[in-house]
Structure formats: C-alpha cells, structure tokens
Amino acid sequence: MLTFVAGRFVSLCLSLIVASIVIFIVIEVVPGDPAALMLGLNAQPDTIAALRDQLGLDAPPFIRYFSWIFGLLSGDFGISYTYRVPVSDLIGDRLWVSVPLAIYALLLSTIVAFAAGLLAAIRRNSGADLSIMGVTQLGVAVPNFWFAMLLVLVFAIWLRWFSAGGFPGWDAGFWPAIKALTLPAIALALPQASILARVMRSSLIDTLDEDYIRTARAKGLTRAQVLWRHALRNALIPVLTILGLQFSFLLAGAIVIENVFFLPGLGRLVFQGITQRDLIVVKSVVMILVFAVILVTFLVDLAYGAADPRLRKNR
C-alpha cells in the first residue's frame, strides 16, 4: 500500500511541475500589455512605462517563473495587477463561494443519483426505471445554463422565493448564503446527477448479474443483504471515477453558472482576469485548479485502492 501511495504521489508532483511550466508559457505568449490596457486610450507612453515598472513586468521570463513558483510555495501569490490586492486574498474570498457551491452541488447530485440509480437498478424495466432513465436522459441533454435561466425565471422572477443571483457573503449568516447558492447548486447538480444515476444503475445491474451474487443468494442471504454487503461496494468503482471527475468539473467549470447567477466564484475570477489581462491572477488560479484536479484524482486513486484490494498489489 505504501509503494502504491508513494508512486501516486510522485506522479502527482511531476504533473504539477509540468502543468506550472505549461501555464507559465501559455500566459507569456498571450498578446496584450496589462499596463496599456489599464491606462486606456489617452495614456502617455511614459505613464505606461512607469506602470510596467511598478508591476514588475520587465524582468526576464526565467526570473519571473521562479519568483512565481517560489512565491506559490510560500503562499505568496503576488499582487493582482488590476485589483492591487494580494492574489491570495482574491482567491481566498472566491474559494469561499466556489468550494461550498461545488460541495453543495455534489451532495445534491450524489444523494439524488444514488437513490435514483439504486431504485432503477433493483426495479429494472419497471415504470420507475423507465421514468428515471427518461428524466436523466433529459438531464444530460439540457444545457445547464439554460436550466439555470429557467430556475431564475420560475423561482426568482415569478415566485420571488430566491434572488436572481449574487452572493451576500458568509457574513450575512449561514442560511442566507446557503439560500443564495441553492439555485446555482441545483442547476449544476442536474446534469451531474443524471450522469451519475445512469452510471450507478448500469454498474449495479452488471454487478447484480455476477456469479458471486447468485452464490450469495444461494447461501440464503436476502436481496437486501446481497445488495448492501456485496453488490454496492463492487459497483462503486466506476461511480467513484465519475464523482472525482465531477468534483473537478464543479470547481473549475462552474464559470457559466457563476455568470448566470453573477456569483463571485473562481470561474468568474479567471474570466475577468483574462479579459483584463490580470495575468498574475489567471496563472495562479489556473495553477490552483490544476492542483485541485490532480489532488482529487490522487484521492480517487487512493479510494480505488480502498475499494478494490487488487489495485494495490498491481502497483
């Protein structure tokens, strides 16, 4: 088990180093001068030069790469070009929106998908199965931003139960913050839950057809006992894979939903950073997202190991 974990860890570190170099180079070749953009159409050349100097844009790339990396390692992400505040503060604030939103959406989708997938698998070909499959088909097909707009129309504009968007901050209290995240979380959870439910169903159906399930039943276990003790655990591997991918997606890919609900999350920070050429923010946020994705993959790998002992030995 230890060598398995160590092997995974080395691969994690290598991925991070390669990712940091790629991100740095991509950001380097993006056209556009942040200083010129900030100062607008009437700025004089010497003003732009003064600002470039203040922002430290004139150092050689090599030096800037290492000062960025060492800064990241020591928790110093630099100062945002446009906001003029430490990037770590900006990211910290946004994480308090993006991470709870991702967890909220993941919880919703997991609970719904487990229940629906389980029901569909054990009542295969019943009316319940068919309707769950129908609804999830729709859930996968419907673009989540459109679903989000529909939610706003019904719950914010017609019923007035929720705000159309925005985030009051956790200072406003736990429930107001949760309330503000509810519609976005539902919009994010729908497609995820649909995919997860379908994977859960087919994986469970495959497992229930295995010989050892029949043997367990022959030993005299009830259907429920077989399901809980033998089938579920083995059906979980593909589900875990999807869950890991989904969490990364929810964290990094919620940008469209953040725009629809004008939530101050990480996705919008990157988006704003790109349009305003706040490159120092962009590269740090992208790096953090890469780190999160790689970390989640690492944890999922470990979870495989826990769920399936054979994977540990092969390594």
Next chain:
Amino acid sequence: MNMYAKPLALVGALATAMVLAGATLPAFAAKTNLTVGMVLEPPNLDPTGGAAAAIDEVVYANVFEGLTRFGSDGAILPALAWSWDISEDGLVYTFNLAPGVKFHDGTDMTADDVVFSFERAVAEDSTNAQKALFADIATVEAVNDTTVRITLSKPNGNFLFNMAWGDAVIVAPESAADNATNPIGTGPFVFVNWAQGDNVALARNPDYWGEPAKLENVVFKFISDPTAAFSAMMAEDVDAFPNFPAPETLPQLDADPRFNVIVGTTEGETILTMNNRREPLNNIKVRQAIAHAINRQAIIDGAMFGFGEPIGTHFNPTNIDYVDLTAQSNYDPEKSKALLAEAGITDLTLSLKLPPPTYARRGGEIIAAQLRAVGINTEITNVEWSDWVNSVFLNDRDFDLTIVSHTEPFDIGIYGRDDYYFGYDNAEFKQIMADLNNATDPAERSKLLGDAQRRIADDYVVAFLFQLAKTGVANSKLVGLWENSPTQANDLTGVYWQE
C-alpha cells in the same frame, strides 16, 4: 365539509398572509438604500490610477471631488473650489476653496492637498491615465489654506473642464497610496466595503461639507451577463441599471409599470477608424467612398436596437457647438462606387478589427455587408481589448479599419495628436486646436470648434457613425438619476425615493 378542510384553510390563509407580508413590507418603510447594477467591476477604486470607466462610475462625485465637476447636462460646476478668478492673459487661475472640508478619515482638506494631488498626477512615476489634462500646469501654489494659485505655461481654454475629470480629483497625502482599495475622498458618500467580484458598498457621509446625500446606503452590484442583468431587474434585486446591457429587453421593461427606461446620450462618438497611414486609405477619395457606402441608420437599428444618433463629425450632437455634417457623408452607394472608380481601385480587401462591445461586433458585420455592396471586401478579425490596444491602438497599428467608441468627453483634440492611431497629420487642424486653447471668448471658441468639426469631416479622416446612447433602467419610484452621461459617472448626490 370534511375534517381536513379547516386546518387546510388555516394553512392556506397563513401562507397567503406570509406571502402578502413578504411582498408588501418593504413598501411601507421609507426607503433610503439603493442597489445600482453595473456591467463591469472597477479594477480598483482610485480614479487617478486607471482609465477604467467603472472606477468613475462608482466613485466620481460620490466619494471623490475635484476643484470643479460636471453637472448632468455636461456644464462645468463649482465643487471643492467655490469660485475662481482667471487673470487677463488666461495664465493664472486662483481657486477659492470651500472652507471646513474634511476627508473621510477626518483630516482637513486644504490648499496643500490640492498642491499634493496635482504634483502627484504629473510626477515621473505617476500612473494617471489622463496625464495630458495637467500638461499645461507650470506651478501650483497654496496661497493660504483655502486659496490655490495655478499658473499655466500657456493659456488653456479647457482648463476648468479638465479639472472636472475624475482623474483630477483631490486626494490626501495620508491616504492617496491606498485609494485603490480604500478610497478616502471628500464626497457625500464614504466607502464601506468592497466584496471583490460582487459589490462595492457606500454609506452617507454624516460630516459632508455641502448638502448631504438623501440616500443612506448605496450598493453597486456587478452583473456582467445581459440575461442575468435582466433577471436581476425583474426580480428587483437591483433598483437601477444606468447602463443596461440587454437593450433587446428594454421594450419589455418599459411596458412594466415598475420600471422606467431612461434613454440619454453619452460622450461616446462611435467611429469606423481608417488607417490613414496605409495604402489605399491614405487616398481621401477612398476614405470618402467608404463614408458614403455606410448607412448609419441601418447600423443603429441593426446593432443598437435603434438607440443612437447619427453623427457626421467627432462631436456630441447635444453640445451647443455641434455642427450637423451628416449630409456630407450621406448614404450613397452609387457615389461611393464612382469615387472608387475615380481612385482607380478595383478588387479591394481591407482588414477590419473588432473589439468586444456590441456596437463593434454587430456593427462590424453590418458595415462589412454595406462595404461589400460597393465592391470592398473585408476580412473581419474579432480581438479582445488588450489585443486591440496592442495591435491597433498603440504599437503595431496593424489594421485597415476598426470600430471603436471614443467615450472621453470633448475629445476632438485627438485628431491633432502626433502619432495617433488614425495616422492623420494635418497642420491646419493642429492650428485650430492651438487657437482654441488660447481662446477664452465663447463666440470665438464656438467658431473654432465649428472649424475643427468641418476640417475632419472634409478630410474624411474616419467614417463617423453615431453617438452612443445611454440606455438605462430604473425603478419608477427613483428620482434624480442622470439621464445623460457627460462623463462616466453615477452621481447619486441628488437621488432619492418618491413617497
């Protein structure tokens, strides 16, 4: 009646009562708070340290004040300077400052702060985006605490106008360095909090030196997505959206009794810039041909949902000195073809670079079609702002045509700039601008402004399209918002709720 009817009815009544209470309660309380929607979030809150319009849209007149200020009609009004005297030769301005003015941190605003602010703006390491506003200042002296004497190196008829810009506000040496994140000004509102990515909150300044604001709390909320902006308006999450990003929904909002649609003008002259440095655009006949190929109203209708006023020169049509020259470059495709033939042009393909705003992206497609009709092909490239600044505006100048709205107030002077991206170099125009700077007599200035407008129209420097409209939405009970945009600002000093 069955046994469940009574409890059910009770629940129903309770629910109805709750909904009613929830819906009507806010109306009873006298409302003194306001939520204003904005498309772009300001990158920082220091109007002297960046060109972003969003900075002034939050802090101009609300948090920061200058010696003079813009009124809603574009007039120059006294602000921190109560009055001023101008010497006969137009070189020495003596400003009398309002006494007893305090910055929000409690320090006194005196003549020394004015000296500090202007010296900071022109300093070598200054990052003031409009440094040119201060170019003619020779010296700034504090005569006493409430008197400032500014001596110019040459007369400048625009000086009081320049002092009204957000970039010329008065800041304090104690707080200037932190204004980007914690703005300390002298205005009727104090800065409270900035939740980056979401909102900026201001509160009424209880110690304001002038007439205090009527609103107690103001929140500027940043909503960039047009659909989200519409939803926020409809759900009444925001009370006003002075520059509303979804013009296609304005008729619907206008029909709703809860809202007023406010249509005004801005200082944005939207133009199709032609690179005068390049073949064949250095030929006036070709530029004239392009100007005549363009149907302005079609662009306004097609790209701007009918909002916008055609212009024939680089000047705001609402300005008293505006000269209507639209007829000189009227829509006449036949004349356009004839001019091209005269210039010996066949098979012309021009590059057209379009920055992100709707007027450019949608307008660009329409212009491309109109040019094709007279035999000019275009290669459209969509660029982001930063790329546009680099490849079109500042460094490479790698373009034939581009569309942009010049939103600075009173900026006809850009046609006289050396090495500007137009590539227009005309001694006569520069002379008009120099004379204008020296002129203080209103009649003479008016004549010179007319000459300047005619000069650039006669030279077909660019194709003048339309004056950008300001289309906003506000709650119908809200009074006192600016209709026009003489500068990019949301002056909330006089805003209040009816009832």
